[in-house]
Amino acid sequence: MIPSMARTIWRVFVHLFSKSETIGYPETKPYLPPRYRARIVLSRDPDGGERCVACNLCAVACPVDCIALQATEDERGRRYPEFFRINFSRCIFCGMCEEACPTYAIQLTPDFEMSEFDRTKLVYEKHDLTIDGPGKYPGYDYYRHAGLAIGGKGKGEGVNEQPPVDVHTLLPGEAD
Amino acid sequence: MSEFGSTVLFSLAVVHAPLLTAAFLIWLERRLLGLWQDRLGPNRVGPFGLLQPVADIVKIFTKQDWIPPFADRGVFVIAPVIVVTTVLMGFAVVPFGPELWVIDLNVGLLYFLAMMAIGAYSVVLGGWASNSKYSLLGALRSAAQVITYEVFLGLSLLGVVAMAGTFNLREIVEAQRGVWNIVPQFLGFFIFFMAGLAETHRLPFDIPEAEAELVAGFHSEYSGMKFGMFFVGEYMGIVLVAAMTTVLFLGGWLGPAFLPGLVWFALKSFVVITVFILLRASVPRPRFDQLISYGWKLLLPLALANLIVTGGIVLWRAGA
Numbered sequence: 001m002i003p004s005m006a007r008t009i010w011r012v013f014v015h016l017f018s019k020s021e022t023i024g025y026p027e028t029k030p031y032l033p034p035r036y037r038a039r040i041v042l043s044r045d046p047d048g049g050e051r052c053v054a055c056n057l058c059a060v061a062c063p064v065d066c067i068a069l070q071a072t073e074d075e076r077g078r079r080y081p082e083f084f085r086i087n088f089s090r091c092i093f094c095g096m097c098e099e100a101c102p103t104y105a106i107q108l109t110p111d112f113e114m115s116e117f118d119r120t121k122l123v124y125e126k127h128d129l130t131i132d133g134p135g136k137y138p139g140y141d142y143y144r145h146a147g148l149a150i151g152g153k154g155k156g157e158g159v160n161e162q163p164p165v166d167v168h169t170l171l172p173g174e175a176d
Numbered sequence: 177m178s179e180f181g182s183t184v185l186f187s188l189a190v191v192h193a194p195l196l197t198a199a200f201l202i203w204l205e206r207r208l209l210g211l212w213q214d215r216l217g218p219n220r221v222g223p224f225g226l227l228q229p230v231a232d233i234v235k236i237f238t239k240q241d242w243i244p245p246f247a248d249r250g251v252f253v254i255a256p257v258i259v260v261t262t263v264l265m266g267f268a269v270v271p272f273g274p275e276l277w278v279i280d281l282n283v284g285l286l287y288f289l290a291m292m293a294i295g296a297y298s299v300v301l302g303g304w305a306s307n308s309k310y311s312l313l314g315a316l317r318s319a320a321q322v323i324t325y326e327v328f329l330g331l332s333l334l335g336v337v338a339m340a341g342t343f344n345l346r347e348i349v350e351a352q353r354g355v356w357n358i359v360p361q362f363l364g365f366f367i368f369f370m371a372g373l374a375e376t377h378r379l380p381f382d383i384p385e386a387e388a389e390l391v392a393g394f395h396s397e398y399s400g401m402k403f404g405m406f407f408v409g410e411y412m413g414i415v416l417v418a419a420m421t422t423v424l425f426l427g428g429w430l431g432p433a434f435l436p437g438l439v440w441f442a443l444k445s446f447v448v449i450t451v452f453i454l455l456r457a458s459v460p461r462p463r464f465d466q467l468i469s470y471g472w473k474l475l476l477p478l479a480l481a482n483l484i485v486t487g488g489i490v491l492w493r494a495g496a
């Protein structure tokens with residue numbers, strides 16, 4: 001018992017000379033990996049348009065109900081959120097909204113320095129959330145991949161998409 | 177200045193030095209524990225976090241001082257005072273250096289033991305007066321611990337007394353001019369150190385407060401400065417036990433002449449305090465029946481054997 005205790009005491013003492021794990025935060029910033037889950041942003045597609053199609057999946061996926069939005073359409077028939085509001089005093093930064101998003105619009109970033117003295121300032125509106133670039137997914141545009149005919153893009157003109165087939169031509173019997 | 181005036185001034189210094197040291201110890205302990213756990217510890221308030229005790233004191237003074245309605249008011253208030261008072265009175269007999277002591281009692285060691293024994297009452301009384309189950313359990317354990325360690329605490333020091341032939345602390349230091357007592361009395365030193373740990377309720381023998389089991393044990397119900405008094409009392413107890421270890425086993429103020437005696441004394445006490453903190457960082461807490469079992473079945477016989485052998489050698493040397 002005594003030798004094992006003595007060994008423990010010695011080993012703890014030796015830690016006096018080992019490097020501290022602590023990062024002196026405000027002076028030295030920690031390295032956070034790109035997929036770190038902190039401040040939520042709304043990204044734009046490569047053309048600068050909003051990626052969000054106001055499908056409400058993020059609001060549904062959110063376990064603490066901190067996302068609120070209202071869908072509307074522009075003159076070309078593109079859906080976008082009329083308002084998009086995240087209450088960061090409730091947000092638990094779980095990233096479920098990012099997983100649920102079909103258009104890569106909502107993304108979590110490694111920026112965590114968003115403390116406020118006033119709680120109401122933690123409610124971010126759309127202009128607070130929206131960033132200029134495409135975030136983690138450069139080059140992706142949901143509407144170019146979707147089969148929807150919209151904004152001058154016809155049926156079958158999307159990326160990796162083939163022109164629509166008239167099913168009547170595939171029916172057996174009529175050789176035409 | 178008159179002799180009376182200088183005595184009063186020195187007494188005031190002896191009262192305040194342990195208080196300041198205790199405050200500084202809070203910082204030192206947190207820093208050292210941090211370093212031993214690969215952290216940094218408090219380093220924000222002032223240079224190296226040295227003003228952390230000031231912040232702690234401001235905090236503890238501005239806290240609500242609440243006495244639970246179910247507590248025994250009188251005893252509840254007096255209990256934390258007892259520990260601080262007895263520990264401070266214990267410092268009266270400590271010889272800090274040549275010609276540096278408040279009083280040179282010829283029964284200094286007995287006086288020190290008496291003060292420590294009275295200090296133990298504060299824990300029992302505090303736990304009893306709190307009138308809550310965790311406090312009572314803490315007090316109960318403290319009582320069990322007291323009757324264990326007080327026995328071998330006294331016996332472990334008798335070897336030193338036998339070698340010096342006196343209870344006077346100054347003369348005990350003088351008797352160590354040749355070789356420090358830690359060499360011939362290593363067993364006594366070891367047992368006294370264990371008893372000192374138990375006496376000051378330090379880990380690994382913090383069984384009466386055992387925050388993992390008893391919330392905070394005997395001071396669960398205490399808040400504000402009353403809690404602070406227990407806290408300061410505990411830390412001053414560490415300083416006192418370290419000072420006594422220095423006096424009894426490490427040659428007190430003795431040391432090479434390039435440093436004054438007081439500095440040697442402070443350095444030795446500092447090393448002992450560091451060992452106290454190191455033990456807290458590394459040794460797990462035993463169950464209280466284990467402590468009692470070790471105390472009665474191992475340390476008490478060891479202390480007795482040490483006393484018998486020391487006494488025999490002293491008599492043999494005296495040619496009896």
